[in-house]
Amino acid sequence: MTGLDQRRDDAVALPRGPLVGFAAGSLGMGVWVTVPGLLLLYFLTDVLAVTPWLAGLTLLLPKIADVLLHPWIGHRCDVEQARRGHRRRLLLAGCALPVAFAALFAVPGDLTGAAAAGWVAVLFVAGNLLFAAYQVPYLATPADLRIGYHERTRLMAFRMVVLTLGILVSGLLAPLLTGGDDATRAGYLRMAVVLAAGMLAAMAVGVVGIDRLRRTAAAPAAPHGAGGWRALAASLRDRQFRALVGAYLAMSTTTHLVLAGVPYYAEYELGRPGLTTVLVAAFVAPALLVTPAWLALARRVGKQRALLAGQAAFAAGSLVLAVGRPAGLPVLVAAVAVLGVAFAGMQLLPFSMLPDVIRAAGAQRAGTYTGVWTATEATGAALGPYAYALCLAAGGFVASSAGQTVTQSPAALDALRWGFGLLPAAVMVVAVLLQRRYTLDGSARSGTGH
Template identity: 40%
Template sequence: MVSATASPSTVSPGVRLGYAVGSFCAANFNTLPGLLLLYYMTNVLAVPALLAGVVVFLPKAWDLVINPLVGQWSDRTTSRWGPRRPWLLAGAAVLPLFFALMFIGPPLKGTAAGVFVGVMFLIAATGFALFEVPYKAMPAEMTSNYHERTSLLQWRMVFVAVAIGMSGILAPVIAGDSLDGYRQMGIVFAVILLVAMIGSFYGTARAPYTGQQQSAGTLRFQLRAARTSKPFLWLLGLSSAQTLAAGVMLAGAPYFAAYTLGDPDTKNTLFAALIGPMLVTMPLWVWLSRRLDKRVAMILAGVLFAVGDLLAIGTPALGSLYAHVAVVVVGFGYAGLQLLQFSMLADVIAYDGAVSGERRGGVFTGLWTAAENAVQAFGATIYGAVLAIGGFISSDPDNPVTQPESARTAVIVGLTAIPAVITILGIWMTVRYDLTAERLAALDKTPAAEAAPEA
């Protein structure tokens, strides 16, 4: 990275593009397990639904341990590549291989298959932490401008939309409903992850660096600093609610397509309806965040997400076209939520750096990424529990079953009402968030007015 003697207000197009490429890793790894792993285990490997939900969640819970550690390691790293970029390579050495192994393991069924997938997922999640935690800390250190952070992340979110489309449309096409299809999909996307991670490492070689000095505190002290940061805690809470709602919807999408719409292939068009707004509305959300401030724009995005969820409840009566329209509404809200929460995270890191004078962004992003991954995976656990309560019967392609009406009801309730309630909680938390452009500007003028957390 390129050191800066003065804080730049803009980031070059080349660096924006190089940074954005990394989103192919982040978005694919976050989306694919949430979308396909639960279905893969219950409908291909015959793993019981509740056990499959737990398997999806437990490796992500490991992030609560590893991610803050990776954050502190990157905060303390000194190298000619900067503090963050070496870790991008470390992640590339682990994640792609073990992601592939999640889907190309030995021919196991039932509980044994669930255990094997869980172990591979645990190691893959560790590799993802090595990459993702430093990666998310970088925007706060590339520019000191409040609105430039949103513009920088606009590029990233376009790549996120494309990656989600790959995960939601291409991956299910490759996987089909067969074991061989899932194995092929695992290999293809492992290569995509590797290319994205290496590309982001080289693409950010000339990124400006405006970060602070290394933090001298222990991990325990830095975690305490994060816990005493009111803006960070509120942002973490509202983001976790939004991510949990999205995680429940992702896990439920294949079941919604198969059992509510009656055609498993419609999950591809549903995903197109979800990500289409992300490709075309990013400039609109950037404009709204400047016009209304990020918090108000975030509330608007959350309302759209919740409304779309609730509209989808009418799908059994109104049909497939209506379902796709409802998902488009969800997509408009999802686009805003994805862009704004990461821009606000960069603001929180910059705020903490201005207050403390130290580089602690890695710990903040470590905690953030751990919570994000855990709650998204917990979304699959919630959906798996809803299916189990509804009496869903697990199976494999050679032994199809007819689901009871209670299971079909659970499929749609889990996809609609539950995410809507969680999203409304996130909206309430967004109202309480108070790190605005005016507050950051005032801090820049009177830095002595704020005090760092005490040891």
């Protein structure tokens, strides 16, 4: 891209209406990102009587399919873009996700243990496939638009605010709809059906919003290059993309680990299952307030430096949580709020840096790059709960059925707390080390990286 082209792109300001419509799609995706991550591991171990190690595998193994399917969906997404000038067909197929979400929690009453785990695993695979069909073309949209470095951050800031709203609303409503402290299978099904209806409406609005954005500022469609494994290999040879995607894998793993650990930390460390909603609110709500601050910071110091600051804050907050009950409830809630502030930056900044990388690479394979990215996100979403499940298993945590009371051993309680605090801090340090290898931000900010 020439300097003149870059200045023209920087001059394009997207209208607020299509921006809000585009962002609405994240409201539906936020439910899928949040509720299984928050409740599915607990649903398996404390409602369906699945042992922790098997529950962890139930969440991990379906993600292996994602590693293969997401890049393939990205390739198909690029083919659609080259042939038709849009990616709408995959988006519409992905709108079936709410059906899979409801079925995920509709486990027949006679299934427990391994049989129940099998049901969940099959529906989790189907849901992840449909989620990818929507998410990959959705996240490829910024790279398809004729906009510059800062406008891409603004676009993703709108998405971040609405995504946060989806995470917050679903994260607060889901535990309440299940029955709170007296959650039952019927309560989980009620929760899933109610939230699925909201998902469908939001995702449909997102499709309309993307169409409006494309009519406003669509970039000329690039010819589609080699697909399949060759396209995948080309994206992985991109040094900037490897650094960014590696750091994001660590970030995704850490945030999903914390999310999976919230119900356990509230019940066994703090002694009040109802505090799950308080901790979720403390984790998610700050993003509604601080996203404009992250946007301003990125404009001032660049996305890379702002992201490194967010990663460091997340690690610091996690160490406070490792102290547990002696720190006092107000301090622990404040520490979770610090994680929430950092989480907002770790959602906004990497997602706005991804189209920078794609545009620097030529944008011919935006779908493939995005497919690898979403596969990485899905992998982190599986590794986080699995890592926490391994912590529980190592400590001797005992699974139970709904309504059954189990006294956990001191070792299990220690593992539960350390897995919620020390392990996230350690993984976030890895994210910082990987993120420092990303060097594109300066040139992307000045326009020479396009």
